[in-house]
Amino acid sequence: MTRSFLIKPVLGQKYPCVTHGNGIYLFDKQGKQYIDGSSGAVTASIGHGVQEIIDAMAEQAKKVSFVYRSQFTTEAAEQLAKKLSEIAPGDLNWSFFVNSGSEATETAMKIAIQYWQEKGITTKNKIISRRMSYHGITMGALSMSGHVQRRSRFEPMLENYPSVSAPYYYRDAGNLTIEECDDFYAQELETEILRVGKDNIAAFIAEPMIGAAGGALTPSEQYFQKMKAVCDRYDILFIADEVMTGIGRTGKMFAMEHFGVIPDIIATGKGMSAGYTPMAATIVSERVMEAMFSGSKVVMSGHTFSANPQSAAISLAVLHYIEKYNLVENSAEMGAYLKGKICELAEKSEIIGDVRGKGLFLGIEFVEDQLTKTSFSRELDVTSRIVNANFEEGLLVYPANAGQDGLTGDAIILSPPLTITKEEVDEVVRRFSVALEKVEKELSGELTR
Numbered sequence: 001m002t003r004s005f006l007i008k009p010v011l012g013q014k015y016p017c018v019t020h021g022n023g024i025y026l027f028d029k030q031g032k033q034y035i036d037g038s039s040g041a042v043t044a045s046i047g048h049g050v051q052e053i054i055d056a057m058a059e060q061a062k063k064v065s066f067v068y069r070s071q072f073t074t075e076a077a078e079q080l081a082k083k084l085s086e087i088a089p090g091d092l093n094w095s096f097f098v099n100s101g102s103e104a105t106e107t108a109m110k111i112a113i114q115y116w117q118e119k120g121i122t123t124k125n126k127i128i129s130r131r132m133s134y135h136g137i138t139m140g141a142l143s144m145s146g147h148v149q150r151r152s153r154f155e156p157m158l159e160n161y162p163s164v165s166a167p168y169y170y171r172d173a174g175n176l177t178i179e180e181c182d183d184f185y186a187q188e189l190e191t192e193i194l195r196v197g198k199d200n201i202a203a204f205i206a207e208p209m210i211g212a213a214g215g216a217l218t219p220s221e222q223y224f225q226k227m228k229a230v231c232d233r234y235d236i237l238f239i240a241d242e243v244m245t246g247i248g249r250t251g252k253m254f255a256m257e258h259f260g261v262i263p264d265i266i267a268t269g270k271g272m273s274a275g276y277t278p279m280a281a282t283i284v285s286e287r288v289m290e291a292m293f294s295g296s297k298v299v300m301s302g303h304t305f306s307a308n309p310q311s312a313a314i315s316l317a318v319l320h321y322i323e324k325y326n327l328v329e330n331s332a333e334m335g336a337y338l339k340g341k342i343c344e345l346a347e348k349s350e351i352i353g354d355v356r357g358k359g360l361f362l363g364i365e366f367v368e369d370q371l372t373k374t375s376f377s378r379e380l381d382v383t384s385r386i387v388n389a390n391f392e393e394g395l396l397v398y399p400a401n402a403g404q405d406g407l408t409g410d411a412i413i414l415s416p417p418l419t420i421t422k423e424e425v426d427e428v429v430r431r432f433s434v435a436l437e438k439v440e441k442e443l444s445g446e447l448t449r
């Protein structure tokens, strides 16, 4: 009997075996149908089984599937780099291809450190991040992440990089206005930079909207302008981690477009290949690359599969598909429709505390008391209950943490494929409301309100 090491012994949990997917739907061996309401881990952005992508795979496979990055380039990789430079904001024109979001953020970190070295400054080696954050699972990426659960086992081996609060108005606003909150966050960043010393910090990294560690936590329009001004004042590069939010997910091609700030480096992945292949990229500005070109002329990073032609061709086909079918616009439109429907549910619900997000990147936070915003106790594991109840109803939703300590809050992300139609959104909402009602009933039996 063969067993998947990755699944059974490690997780001790039995997952259904998927046989195929079609559009927003997945089907398992038992014939059960699921709506991929989370696009997996916010990844399958164009849905499953798309023929154009299958054709592009076959076409590239007939040409060449692998060449090594420091021996050859390919048309597929060159065209993908060109496409990214066209769709990325400002002068973010240079792409370094990797295979996962973790590699993309870790490469961004290394490029930022190397940038300062090329300028003769060798002390700028730390990266400042937010405590509610997740930038990846490899050691460098995890060092920049605040995600408590994912860090805890490896804490002794991780760098203790400086960190600041995330913009979490739902809990932080209290008597403050959003503007006052933003001033507080910017002030905190400045204080932390002064404490650590500007000469020790290469970059500030932030998810435009926080995913796994926040549940689509969304800043105000001004937040990033204030944070970037502080970075500029102290010669600190700004890295936007758009691994989850990039490529149309939030109703703009890149989420930073909502906030009027052009980063020095963008890390992206997930939706970039919509899950059809492992592919991610670190997109770098002219200003940063100029330092490399006039310096050591090499970016000290890279993986065997970097710029893999097969993956590049698939990712390019995904980007064309997104453009051809106006999926960024559909994300904005269907996202607003879905958010409206969830807000209607929230009015009737006793446990929805906050509905947030943009486009098809929506977060729902659950609380025990809507007035005091008191979170449920950890033991109740409300996030898992919500995820499981939805799973039973045939709707996949993505679990997320919420809470400035990175542990206390319960939240989920709704992020169906950008191809979703209005009728399909209605079905998502129907399944979600059944699951929600189930969990509410279960909890009211256990809690004395």
Ligand code: PMP
Residues within 6 Å of the ligand: 041, 099, 100, 101, 102, 103, 105, 134, 135, 136, 137, 207, 211, 212, 241, 242, 243, 244, 269, 270
């Ligand atoms: N950054 C962000 C914002 C993410 O959401 C993730 C994945 N959840 C990563 C980085 C890491 O990406 P990967 O899992 O592809 O390594």
